[in-house]
Amino acid sequence: MAVSVCEREFTLTGVASNIRSDGRGRSDVRAAAVESGGISQASGSCRVSSAGGTTVLVGIKVAVGAPAVTASTAADADLDADIAVDNSEDAELSISDADLRRGRVVCAIDCNPAIIPTMDPRAVEDLCIDFSEVITKILNADHGGLDLQSLCIVPGSTCWVIHVDALVLGYGGNLLDTLFQATRGALHDTLIPKVTVEESTSASTGNTSYEFDVADDETEDLKGCENIPVIVTLFKIGHHHVIDPTPLEEACSDVQLSVAINRKGLPCAIQKTGNGSIEPSQLAEMIQDAKAHGATLFKDMDEAIERQRVRSLNDTK
Amino acid sequence: MDTEMGEAEHAMLHFVTPGETVTADTVFMRGHGTYNDGEELVATVAGVVERINKLISVKPLRARFSGEIGDVVVGRISEVTQKRWRVNMGARQDAALLLAAVNLPGGELRRRSESDELQMRQLLSEGDMISAEIQGFFQDGSASLHTRSLKYGKLRSGSLVTVPSSLVKRSKAHFLHYTLSPGLHVDVILGMNGFVWVSKGSKDANKKGDVPNSTQEDADALYANVNEPITNEERMAIARVSNCILAIAKESELITEAFILLVHEASLRIDCKDIVANSKQIIDAAKMSY
The missing domain is CATH 2.40.50.140 (Nucleic acid-binding proteins)
Incomplete structure (x- = not known):
């Protein structure tokens, strides 16, 4: 967005004197409402709407698929497919084989460019791709919290693929943090069908074949949801940094640092975006602030999710 | 304009959605936000039906700005x-x-x-x-x-x-x-x-x-x-007035010179950054002080 020289100067001096244009201090955030389970057709869903106007809706779809895109043994996603796996290979598992023994997460973000009028439509598209990359990367990694091993159905050929589909409904700044918060909420809400796997070894060839059955009515929670980190993005404006910026503040920021904080309060992933630079001393300060804010975000999210759980329990009664 | 009728109608605002028939009576004329579908007058926007004598128009609830000369x-x-x-x-x-x-x-x-x-x-x-x-x-x-x-x-x-x-x-x-x-x-x-x-x-x-x-x-x-x-004091005052205006808008009240001042006074006991979140309370207090 093109910002006038005066507005930029006003924002910069405002951030420097710890009074932002909406009266907040540098580390004050706007309240956000978390509402999960809104989409009954989805395996899990969550809507997060910030008081600043950013509204995000995330739907989760779990499907049976192949473990990793690169897996040579990519099998059909047929529900009752019989797949034979050579027993001898199981003995020596290499690191790449670990990928074959777990499920995966795929994230896609959709945003109508008209929702972000301050940005070029092409840039909005790029932003969505960038953000979906970040979310996919974090959730598929070991520090992503999810117990991906539990999503494995038949090692090497079949697993649960969790599709995270996010829709941006409103924009008031701080999109990535809100998107990840909604993703977290939706994964908490997700139920996957129970699977029973039958193993049989044919006497003649010595090969093991698997047969699995997806239950229609029995479901279970996704394991490890509570360990998914939170993302805190710090926007450097002038010599200081802020969290939860308004669109104008985002436009005045040269460089952003997204830090994923895990439940222990430690940073587990860091990404820098933008063309500006960060001094080493400020980097340490930024990560420190991210840790502090991450802890409060965890607390708020836990409370919100607990409230949703109690409400849905009451609804089913 | 038939004001007496207008006030009576005000008591029961007639809301319509796009595609909804406003009236099937052919004596009325087609105004803004409506079109003729055969005998019927159908709304093209979501809003409130306004009638000035024989002219029927629908005033949209949310509309793009279209100004007038001198604005x-x-x-x-x-x-x-x-x-x-x-x-x-x-x-x-x-x-x-x-x-x-x-x-x-x-x-x-x-x-x-x-x-x-x-x-x-x-x-x-x-x-x-x-x-x-x-x-x-x-x-x-x-x-x-x-x-x-x-x-x-x-x-x-x-x-x-x-x-x-x-x-x-x-x-x-x-x-x-x-x-x-x-x-x-x-x-x-x-x-x-x-x-x-x-x-x-x-x-x-x-x-x-x-x-x-x-x-x-x-x-x-x-x-x-x-x-x-x-100065910091001035900056805070600018932020407070901005937030007061947003709070008025959130409560869908008209933004006027006098009302901004009233809302500002009512907002003084609340922290500047919490004004919009507590808009209802502040606007109600401001209305009381009218």
Whole structure:
């Protein structure tokens, strides 16, 4: 967005004197409402709407698929497919084989460019791709919290693929943090069908074949949801940094640092975006602030999710 | 206008959604927001049915700004083109500000030359905020603006808040000056298009008015890109007034000179950043003090 020289100067001096244009201090955030389970057709869903106007809706779809895109043994996603796996290979598992023994997460973000009028439509598209990359990367990694091993159905050929589909409904700044918060909420809400796997070894060839059955009515929670980190993005404006910026503040920021904080309060992933630079001393300060804010975000999210759980329990009664 | 009937109807507002039949009676005339489908009059927008004698129109609940000649607007320069600036003011199309419709530094009687055309970006460039008045409309419906008075021009030392344009009431004064406490001034430019510029107030309230004999310095200062020095107290006051305006908009009340002041007074016991979250409570308190 093109910002006038005066507005930029006003924002910069405002951030420097710890009074932002909406009266907040540098580390004050706007309240956000978390509402999960809104989409009954989805395996899990969550809507997060910030008081600043950013509204995000995330739907989760779990499907049976192949473990990793690169897996040579990519099998059909047929529900009752019989797949034979050579027993001898199981003995020596290499690191790449670990990928074959777990499920995966795929994230896609959709945003109508008209929702972000301050940005070029092409840039909005790029932003969505960038953000979906970040979310996919974090959730598929070991520090992503999810117990991906539990999503494995038949090692090497079949697993649960969790599709995270996010829709941006409103924009008031701080999109990535809100998107990840909604993703977290939706994964908490997700139920996957129970699977029973039958193993049989044919006497003649010595090969093991698997047969699995997806239950229609029995479901279970996704394991490890509570360990998914939170993302805190710090926007450097002038010599200081802020969290939860308004669109104008985002436009005045040269460089952003997204830090994923895990439940222990430690940073587990860091990404820098933008063309500006960060001094080493400020980097340490930024990560420190991210840790502090991450802890409060965890607390708020836990409370919100607990409230949703109690409400849905009451609804089913 | 049949006012008696109008008031009776006010008691039971008739809401319609697009495609809904407003009336099947053929005696009525088709107004804005409706179309004829055979015998029936059908709404094209979601809103309230308004009837003036035989003319039926639907007033949309949410609409783009479409101004009138003489409206004070606040906008952002989106493009600099041949002999004109394009101004985004939240209307269906960008408005045009012609080079011939601005005051150039160097006095009103100066002749415009080709070099002025080449230096347009020195006066106003992309992203700059301006206040202006709607001078007229082009054939395609886009507005033509002018800033040919010293009260219009580039905006500085403040921030923009955006509200639905329907909440800004057309009134005599759109350039508002508040003295919140002795020595603490805040200026508000209430654009009819819903863009509101809240800035550090000039000490002399009359300065914002029309100055018939403009001096060279005044005209030069018109396009300067420098903010006035702002103290923390003033900055907080600007933020508070901005948040009060947003709170009024959140409660869908009309934004007027007097009401902003009342809401500001009611907001004083609440932390500045929590004003919008507690809008209902503040607006109710402000209404009580009427």
